[in-house]
Amino acid sequence: MKKRILTLSFALFSVGVMNFIYGQKTEEIKNWYNGPTPGMNTEKAYSSLKKQQSTTVIVAVIDSGIDIEHKDLQGKIWTNEDEIPNNGIDDDKNGYIDDVHGWNFLGNPNGQNQDYARLEKTRICAELHAKFKDRDESGITAAEQADYAKYKELLKSIEAERQENLGALEQYTQLQQMFPMLKAKLVEKLGENFTEKDVDAWKAESPQDLQLKQIGKYIANGQLSEDAIKEGLQHLNASANYQLNMDYNDRQFIGDDPDDFNDVRYGNNDVEGPDALHGTHVGGIIGATRHNELGGDGVAENIRLMSVRAVPDGDEQDKDVALAIRYAVDNGASVINMSFGKAYSKHQKEVYDAMAYADSKGVLLVHAAGNDGVNLDENPNFPTNEYSFQSKPLDMYVCVGASTRDKKHLAADFSNYSSRQVNIFAPGFEIYNTIPQSDYKILQGTSMAAPMVSGVAALLKSYFPSLSMKEIKDIMLASAKQYKGTMIPSPGTGSSVDFGTLSTTGGVIDISAAVKMCQAKVKK
Structure with a gap:
């Protein structure tokens, strides 16, 4: 995942700020995304669920790593019960030694970790x-x-x-x-x-x-x-x-062949890595402890976060992504969050095969649309659900654009969009949540919007376990708050556009409406 810089034009300077590293006063916007429209109506949804019991749902976060010691994520981290910690033995015989809380495909058995990568x-x-x-x-x-x-x-x-x-x-x-x-x-x-x-x-x-x-x-x-x-x-x-350095060796100490998809036994169990800011923020959006007066509240309560480290500062390797998806599926994830993407992909078929494997197992893939302010029909963001060799789209895939708390500028100006490839928008602007060292920060990007949807999917599966993830995905899209006909500045260009044309649903995710639809469906 390339960390992109957005530009602010001054008369004196052209100053860039990270599209997901953004200072702001926190109290005003601390939990806006969980509030009423243009938030997701999270609190209203929980009010209607008070009499229902929930079950635990595993959400895999394929990202830069998660600070599993964060005070706001305690009790929210997945533990592999079939693995005995730190005994140097692959107890569950899944090929990964001591994978207690997930796996790191960006490291070696000596504990060294990759941070940077080429595009x-x-x-x-x-x-x-x-x-x-x-x-x-x-x-x-x-x-x-x-x-x-x-x-x-x-x-x-x-x-x-x-x-x-x-x-x-x-x-x-x-x-x-x-x-x-x-x-x-x-x-x-x-x-x-x-x-x-x-x-x-x-x-x-x-x-x-x-x-x-x-x-x-x-x-x-x-x-x-x-x-x-x-x-x-x-x-x-x-x-x-x-x-942008062609001479830099991405895999100098990992020891695998990134073009050999049969070479799968590499990495280590350090699921945090050298820079877990992005992944920790994503994990917190999905499931940080709610109503504890610390940082922003997570969307879902009864979840466990599985950290699968495969995203460096640069572009992720297709092999790491494919193996990360398969690892998450094989270890019980119901939802896989993928807040990463790139403009080129060398091994498209192998990544698609892993996505199809998740699809066949009923595991939902939630992918960030990307932060270039462009139409995905003309500018692909891999992985995608529209590979040239696909006969039809995968059912278990959702692509998410980023919305804001300003109805006049509902689509974030950096968000990618597509009336065919982006399925729904979710809050991704000025999001306050967890970062390493038990700290908090406001970040923004479609990387923040995707875990909103992952959190909603996990919440619905938790309270309505009899529904399949396909049914839950369909309900999330069908219940989206509609803004068709609402004219806003188009991402990237600023020209006037109908928000309804920026995604297949033309809407923003609405948890309360989704809960009502789930309740009606299970009563039938």
């Missing part, structure tokens, strides 16, 4: 580069023309992105150097703890003060801070040194 296009280009780098176009055979054209296309794309990131890196570095001085000037004019209201009231007149005022607004609303600048620099450096 898939970089990996593909590196393979083609070895073949074509010293050859003239006139010497390319007819059989090689397609590969050569792809090589030139990828090489151009990688270089363009690298140059763009180098430019952003220069701006970030400049901003980091100037930020203390800029903030000091703002404090001098507006006071120590200035607010957006203070900034708006400032009658700035000179060009310099007008620029400073605009920067002050971003500081006051939390979008611009020393931490945000530092994070931007880290991700831009990661892009240059790893994601």
Whole structure:
């Protein structure tokens, strides 16, 4: 999963912030996604479930890892009862030693873990580069023309992105150097703890003060801070040194062959890994303890989170994804959350086969639509439910776009969309939940929207165990809050668009309506 940067245009700087790392005042938005529309009506749903008993549902989180020691996730982590912890033996004979809380496909038996990875296009280009780098176009055979054209296309794309990131890196570095001085000037004019209201009231007149005022607004609303600048620099450096570096070896210490899908016995049982921020936040959205006055509340109460680490800072390997899906299915997951995606996929058939395996076992796959603000019909985000070789879509798959708490801008401006491939929208903007070290943070992206739907699916399965996951999926889509005919700014472009055309349902998930539909169905 490539961590993308969104751009805020200043007159003086082009400043990027992570699309899912975003400072804000937390109390105002702490649990908006569980509240009434445009939230999911979670609390209303639980009110109608007070007289019902629930059963435990396992939700697999294929991600960067989960901090299983987080105070808000205690009692919510899946435990493999057939495995004796730390005895160095594969007690349940599933091929994975001491997989007590899940498995890490990004490590080796010595405890080393992969953090960074190349983009898939970089990996593909590196393979083609070895073949074509010293050859003239006139010497390319007819059989090689397609590969050569792809090589030139990828090489151009990688270089363009690298140059763009180098430019952003220069701006970030400049901003980091100037930020203390800029903030000091703002404090001098507006006071120590200035607010957006203070900034708006400032009658700035000179060009310099007008620029400073605009920067002050971003500081006051939390979008611009020393931490945000530092994070931007880290991700831009990661892009240059790893994601777009054809010489970087993704698997230097894992020891497997990423192209050999029969080579499956690798990894370790460190389900947190070196950077579990993303996965911990996703896990908290699904099932953090509710109503304990700590962070944001999880959607589902009676769940167990299975951490399957397969998503680095960069693009995930298809083999890791396929094996992670199969691991989750074989170990009892009813729902698999997949908050990751990439523009290229080398081993599409193998990933599809794993998805079809989940489908055949009645396990629901919930996939984030992606954060490029584009139409998926024209810009694929793998894995997908529309591979060119598929005869029909899989039943047990839901693709989720991100909605906001502002009805006038209901679709998040970064969210991907498609009237054919995206099934439903769910809250994915300004989401406050768990991160490592028992802390909390506001993040945003379709990565946050997908676990909303995973949490809803788990909640419904927990209270209505007699319903199949296919029935639950159909109910979630059928009960979506409808916004067909509601005109909003289109993600990516800002042009006016009917929200109903951005997904197959034209709606936002509504737990209360889904619960009512489930109750009616089980009474029949």
